[in-house]
Amino acid sequence: MIKLKVDHIRKTFSRNGEEQIVLEDVSFSVDEGRFVSILGPSGCGKTTLLSILAGFQRATGGSITLGDRKVSGPGPDRGFVFQNYALFPWMTVRENVMFPMKRQRIPKDQRERTFARLIGIAQLEGRENFYPKELSGGMKQRTAFIRALAGQPEILLMDEPMGAVDFQMRQKLQEELESLWLKERITVIMVTHDVDEAVYLSDRVIVLSARRGCIMDDSPIDLPRPRDRDDQHYEGHKARLSAQLRMAFRES
Amino acid sequence: MEKITNQIPKNISISAFLGEKESLRVRLLSQAVSLALFILLWRRMSLYYNNQLLLPTPGSTFTAFIGLFGDPEIWENLLLTLERVLKGFACALLIGAPIGLLMGSSKIAMYMFDPLLGCIRQVPLMAWIPLSIIWFGLGNGPTIFMIALAGIFAVVLNTVAGVRNISPDYYHAARSMGAGTWCIFLRVVLPCALPDILGGARLALGSGWMAVICAEFIATSAGFGFSMVEAQTRMETEKLLALMVLGALVGYTMDKCVCAIGNRLTRWK
Ligand SMILES: Nc1ncnc2c1ncn2[C@@H]1O[C@H](COP(=O)(O)OP(=O)(O)OP(=O)(O)O)[C@@H](O)[C@H]1O
Ligand SMILES: [Mg+2]
Numbered sequence: 001m002i003k004l005k006v007d008h009i010r011k012t013f014s015r016n017g018e019e020q021i022v023l024e025d026v027s028f029s030v031d032e033g034r035f036v037s038i039l040g041p042s043g044c045g046k047t048t049l050l051s052i053l054a055g056f057q058r059a060t061g062g063s064i065t066l067g068d069r070k071v072s073g074p075g076p077d078r079g080f081v082f083q084n085y086a087l088f089p090w091m092t093v094r095e096n097v098m099f100p101m102k103r104q105r106i107p108k109d110q111r112e113r114t115f116a117r118l119i120g121i122a123q124l125e126g127r128e129n130f131y132p133k134e135l136s137g138g139m140k141q142r143t144a145f146i147r148a149l150a151g152q153p154e155i156l157l158m159d160e161p162m163g164a165v166d167f168q169m170r171q172k173l174q175e176e177l178e179s180l181w182l183k184e185r186i187t188v189i190m191v192t193h194d195v196d197e198a199v200y201l202s203d204r205v206i207v208l209s210a211r212r213g214c215i216m217d218d219s220p221i222d223l224p225r226p227r228d229r230d231d232q233h234y235e236g237h238k239a240r241l242s243a244q245l246r247m248a249f250r251e252s
Numbered sequence: 253m254e255k256i257t258n259q260i261p262k263n264i265s266i267s268a269f270l271g272e273k274e275s276l277r278v279r280l281l282s283q284a285v286s287l288a289l290f291i292l293l294w295r296r297m298s299l300y301y302n303n304q305l306l307l308p309t310p311g312s313t314f315t316a317f318i319g320l321f322g323d324p325e326i327w328e329n330l331l332l333t334l335e336r337v338l339k340g341f342a343c344a345l346l347i348g349a350p351i352g353l354l355m356g357s358s359k360i361a362m363y364m365f366d367p368l369l370g371c372i373r374q375v376p377l378m379a380w381i382p383l384s385i386i387w388f389g390l391g392n393g394p395t396i397f398m399i400a401l402a403g404i405f406a407v408v409l410n411t412v413a414g415v416r417n418i419s420p421d422y423y424h425a426a427r428s429m430g431a432g433t434w435c436i437f438l439r440v441v442l443p444c445a446l447p448d449i450l451g452g453a454r455l456a457l458g459s460g461w462m463a464v465i466c467a468e469f470i471a472t473s474a475g476f477g478f479s480m481v482e483a484q485t486r487m488e489t490e491k492l493l494a495l496m497v498l499g500a501l502v503g504y505t506m507d508k509c510v511c512a513i514g515n516r517l518t519r520w521k
Contacts, residue, residue, distance in 0.1 A: 056424045076430035086421040090443040090520045099439070100429035131520040151429050 079148030100151030340399025352411025403456025414448025
């Protein structure tokens with residue numbers, strides 16, 4: 001079943017009267033419960049595309065349909081995980097995660113139950129009353145993830161959710177993220193420029209080209225989970241996508 | 253609009269490049285040494301000029317200072333002045349912070365208030381005293397007005413800077429979690445700008461404390477500033493100096509109190 005339909009999205013910025021095309025014509029659709037990555041070189045318009053999906057920016061043309069509604073502006077049906085997490089530093093972990101549930105007037109007892117469950121899957125027990133500055137990078141990332149889940153969105157949008165951590169931490173977080181996702185099975189669109197991350201996590205990878213952002217490649221990753229990074233097929237997918245990314249980069 | 257900061261920012265490790273160690277002993281010792289040097293210099297100079305009317309010695313100033321504690325009139329005047337400062341400060345905060353929040357949040361409010369405030373701010377504070385006497389007569393009225401006026405711009409400008417520095421990501425995050433405009437104001441804008449509002453409040457209290465003494469020189473016949481004028485006309489210079497020392501200590505204590513309250517309120521920082 002199709003969850004999200006992206007239809008001929010076009011985005012231009014005008015600078016000094018000159019029109020700069022960032023996204024030329026982007027169309028794809030995502031099935032319910034899938035983990036889709038958008039891969040592309042820096043500056044190709046990944047963040048722009050994702051924030052149009054979130055409703056933070058308006059597209060110049062085209063339309064987005066979530067379920068059976070047209071998207072126009074931000075809403076709690078789409079959870080967002082920011083590149084820098086954007087946790088509210090003046091709120092504790094608990095207050096951050098409760099925030100979306102309170103906004104949606106979820107009854108208190110149900111709120112408490114959801115909170116306990118989410119804290120459990122993010123392994124943040126005992127950290128409920130910590131402020132974000134008292135958390136490690138990984139804990140922040142997990143808090144941002146469960147905060148986005150707490151509002152029970154229909155789809156989760158993530159902008160390089162592991163961009164701010166180092167390589168070893170990144171692999172560990174990817175594994176954690178996968179196991180969190182396997183428990184929740186929500187539709188996810190993740191932006192990344194890391195090929196390994198895309199192959200490890202996704203059911204499908206969309207590659208954007210650098211110049212005139214349009215889709216260069218759109219292919220499934222049909223490997224069993226959890227994935228073995230040393231597997232031959234895994235390496236194959238990585239090599240293929242890396243080659244594509246190099247090509248995407250050369251175009252610019 | 254730039255934010256006013258004429259204070260050494262806290263949380264900055266001054267000793268970073270000299271590699272000095274931070275410890276209570278070093279701190280107390282340095283403070284004691286600087287105080288001792290200051291008093292020694294003062295003493296040398298007063299002995300050199302040898303004129304109690306021009307520059308009393310630290311010793312006679314200290315005696316006068318102790319004498320202040322036995323003088324109920326001084327305490328009445330000090331309490332009166334403190335009351336004025338707190339009232340004026342409250343006015344500056346309660347008027348300044350909402351204006352700043354409005355200007356930081358809305359472009360229209362910014363266009364409306366910015367030139368106006370920018371001009372009024374340029375009028376020297378002391379130039380307001382004659383008008384404030386015409387408006388409010390003598391006594392509490394003009395002094396409270398002067399205190400509020402002295403502090404309000406710091407509150408407004410710091411609040412504006414605080415609101416404008418809020419990352420758009422926080423707004424986006426709040427919206428995508430279902431928050432409305434009013435909720436974003438209460439749960440995002442206000443707490444996020446609070447440290448800057450408190451910074452403005454600290455400056456406002458400081459300038460209020462300075463303004464009140466000046467205002468009391470002229471616009472009233474009671475209060476701490478008036479006590480000073482009295483000491484001067486009676487040619488009791490050592491009492492005048494003792495009052496200045498007391499004024500400095502009271503101001504310092506108030507500043508530390510505001511800092512402490514601010515730190516309590518922004519423990520998440
Ligand atoms: N507000 C804006 N005004 C003008 N140009 C913009 C604006 N936002 C983005 N752009 C341009 O759009 C292009 C894509 O930016 P975007 O942030 O989407 O890239 P990205 O793919 O997310 O890159 P990265 O991987 O480095 O985060 C860039 O060339 C950028 O200059
Ligand atoms: Mg980006």
